[in-house]
Amino acid sequence: MAFIEVTGLSKSFTTSSGTRHVLRDVSLTVEHGQFISIVGAMGSGKSTLLALVAGLAPADAGTITIGGEPVRGIRPDSAFVFQNYSLLPWFTALENVRLAVEAAFPALSRQDQRRTATEALERVGLGTALNRRPRQLSGGMRQRVALARAFATRPRVLFMDEPFGALDALTRETLQQDLARLCSDGDQPVTTVMITNSVEEAILLSDHIVPILAGPPATLGAPIVVDLARPRSAAQLAHEEQATQVRASVISTLTAALARPKASAGSPGRGPVALAVVEETR
């Protein structure tokens, strides 16, 4: 049995303007210690899928198990990184990380909690910015604090929703390298599910890439294996034959789904027919 198993997952939202089927019959498996990326266009239902798997929101149908246990809410051994940093502005970098450490390890002494948080920030190169508040930090540094907060609790599962989406290209690249290092650094492997709209980012970081095919309702394409040696660099990926093949395969799957007429997504006999409300409310 895989570490994360998702079978037959469906989710729809009902608003005054009708019911919108965001996901239908989605299945996904992630092996222990694997890094998978779910790649797709904006508004394709990626974030909803991640929220369901992470236990942030309940599914309408289907089952999710992590480590053999069904998901019923947020797991204590999981961590989440959001696109918009989600740091608390009234706390310093250290206090932000400490909040997570205190919640995860209430039994530790205050001193140990503080040390754990400090070490987490040092690991992302922010040892000298411990007492700065988020507004005094650049976007890249803020997301480093968010990464430190996520890794400080030594999670077994990490969920990331477009973690570098708000950053400029150069900052993005250094943070991707930091993330790759953090994932391979720990004493226990972190199983990671990341959502991104960047194919390059997915190739750089993942073991498997799962294309999400725009709906509504969205479905998942077959996983594409990224069998490239680590550490990987963007420069190397630009030339490597296999990276080119993966890139072509992901892009062709995604564009093929986009070219498909919307109506075919709601094939008859599989639950209620989707109303074509395209905009995803976030």
Next chain:
Amino acid sequence: MKQRFVNLLLPLAGIAMAVAGWWAASQAVPDLPSPLRTWEESKLYIVEPLTKRGETDQGILLLAWYSLMRVARGFLLGIAIATPVGFLLGVSSTLTRMFDPIMQVLRPISPLAWLPLGLILFQKSEPAALFAIAVCSMWPTVINTMVGVRAIPQDYWNVAKVLRLSRTTTFTKIILPATLPYTFTGYRLSLGIAWLVIVASEMLTGTPGVGGFLWQEYNSLVYAHILLAIITIGVVGFVLDRLMGLAEARLRAV
């Protein structure tokens, strides 16, 4: 330099015009003391602002101090009730739906209407005054705190959720700091209202203070002192608002 000069000059010109208008009105209405007469008759109260000559015959700062202390007590009582109520209404839409109609009806009631009720409830004038101040001044704090809680960005709730923070931690580390600027704006508005109420309540209960002084001097036909009291009330209210504004700005800078 020139800009600063203009910044000083313009308000002074405005004040001069207002005084001129006052003077013109005093020429038309024989009972209204002119600015000069007001000054002459009030001089004693202003140059000896802290002298106590009798129960109501006191320096103007002393009178203002009595009023301020009464306002402080009523205001603190008001916000001590209003702040938790605001938080509760902010987090629970059920409670809001339950109490919103009552709030909307109670809010516009004048202090003059609350005061007799306070006298019936507490039998004495002092607690009745505090009651009126508290009941009238609490609404901006209730409403601002409630709005502040509702305005907390989803990001912060997500943090509480994914870090699995306890209810207490969520309140002290997220809801409270996120709402504080709103609550403080509520305090500032509440204090303004409390100061408005003080005059009415002192007039009706005859307790020593600026409002009580105003009413007593009206009854003794010393009209100049009415104007002195009015100006004092205005200046004190202005200073209070400025002080709260400064505190608020400091709070937002954090």
